Amino acid sequence: MKILREAKLCLLVVLGAATQLVPFSSDGPVKWLLFVGEFHPLFVHFPLGLWAATVLILWVGFRSPALVIEPWLRGGTVASFWSGILAFLTGLVLYLSGTYGDEILLHMYAAWVFLLSLFIFEYVLEKGVGMKKMGWLALAVSGVLGYAGHLGGVITHGDFLESLPWEVQAAVETPVKGTVLPEHEDSRSVFEAAVYPILDDKCLLCHADRRARAGLTMTTESAILKGGVSGAAILAGEAEASMMIQRIQLPEEDPLHMPMTEPFVTPDEEAFLIWWINEGLNKKVYEIPVQFASFIEPMTE
Ligand code: HEC
Known part of the structure; x- marks a missing residue:
């Protein structure tokens, strides 16, 4: 168990270091990277689903303290972690393809913190602290996951916060500079x-x-x-x-x-x-x- 934990920690450190790599600028590998990266949008759903299931197990544990949920919790956490690693790797490949702007960085860092938080969650679970503390910790992990997921969503679908009704209204009401011109006078660039x-x-x-x-x-x-x-x-x-x-x-x-x-x-x-x-x-x-x-x-x- 200890060796496995150390191996996981090493993996996290390596992945953390990999986020500091500079994306490829030559064109050769880009196609391959983009191909592997195609799987990212699919893979990200596994840690999302598995972690949601893990939280559900915890919730059941709260409701029925007599149930032994620890093995299930650990299973869910481990599954979330490894599927998270898979999602992270395919995302890293997209980053390295150099075909995304800087907005990918924050998403990548948040995803890494999520993996780290899962690692900590599993560690604390093995230490055996009370259920209540596990609950708070699960909330924190979920928060990080939610944030990372939101940033990812912004990259693929745009920021849904900007499409909230009042934001849209504000954008419409903001006057656009230079549209009020006499018709015959064209001052565009x-x-x-x-x-x-x-x-x-x-x-x-x-x-x-x-x-x-x-x-x-x-x-x-x-x-x-x-x-x-x-x-x-x-x-x-x-x-x-x-x-x-x-x-x-x-x-x-x-x-x-x-x-x-x-x-x-x-x-x-x-x-x-x-x-x-x-x-x-x-x-x-x-x-x-x-x-x-x-x-x-x-x-x-
Ligand atoms: C269907 C998608 C697509 C369209 C449309 C497209 N590009 Fe690109 N472009 C890419 C991709 C992917 C890359 C990165 C891979 C590469 O360098 O070939 C790229 C890279 C470039 C680069 C190199 C940027 C750099 O710093 O390496 C230039 C310049 C460029 N495109 C110009 C254009 C111009 C001009 C047009 C329109 C006439 C255009 N692109 C239309 C996908 C596209």
Whole structure:
């Protein structure tokens, strides 16, 4: 038993250290990592379910003190721990694929604390303290699990707290800057009026907010300049040296070609994006050369 406990502790330390690894930036392993990571959303449900069952056992123990629940409690805890390890490993693989933004870090740390709390729970259970203390401890473990799970949910589904009725109402009531313009006067930036719509069609599926693949968000000029795991996606004035254009120009069958899936960028759009990087950064929409005027999206409202 003691050896097993020490082995578990070692495993926790190793996993904790692994969270400090830097995600891959080369493209070779990314596909494999993403493949293994596909199992994460499935695996995370095991520790959730098993821990819920363990808490239920504890609750039954409170109701019927005559029952011997310790072996069941221990079984549930051990099962939660190992399934948690499995979920953690697949999650770690997703993190290492480098296709998620920083929001994954807190989720990963919280998941690790959950594993640690399960370890402590099992340890205290073996020491044999009173049921009441176990109850409080179980509450703490559940709290950590709930928090880690919530952060995970935010990554996959967005923050449900933001969709609470009063939050939605507040967002609607917050006036959006610059929408109150005379119709004939278009003061939008080149990016907003013409570049963004192209990116929205072709790139944002995988490069926005919570799905910032390779850590690259493409919703603003500054985010694109900042770039992802391999650094700046565009270099002002140097379109041909900009990773964004280089990726677009790769042969379609190249695994690094962007976008990864259709619809692809048309030659006209490519020419316009090249102009934008070379000359159009920070410019206003009326400075777009007339041959690209068709990319200007009509103003709404
Ligand atoms: C279907 C998903 C998907 C779409 C759509 C997509 N990308 Fe990507 N992109 C990825 C993934 C996954 C990676 C990370 C793997 C890689 O580097 O190939 C990536 C990486 C990149 C990188 C490298 C970032 C870095 O720092 O390593 C650039 C640049 C890029 N994409 C640009 C684009 C552009 C421009 C578009 C639209 C024209 C686009 N992507 C559309 C999935 C996508």
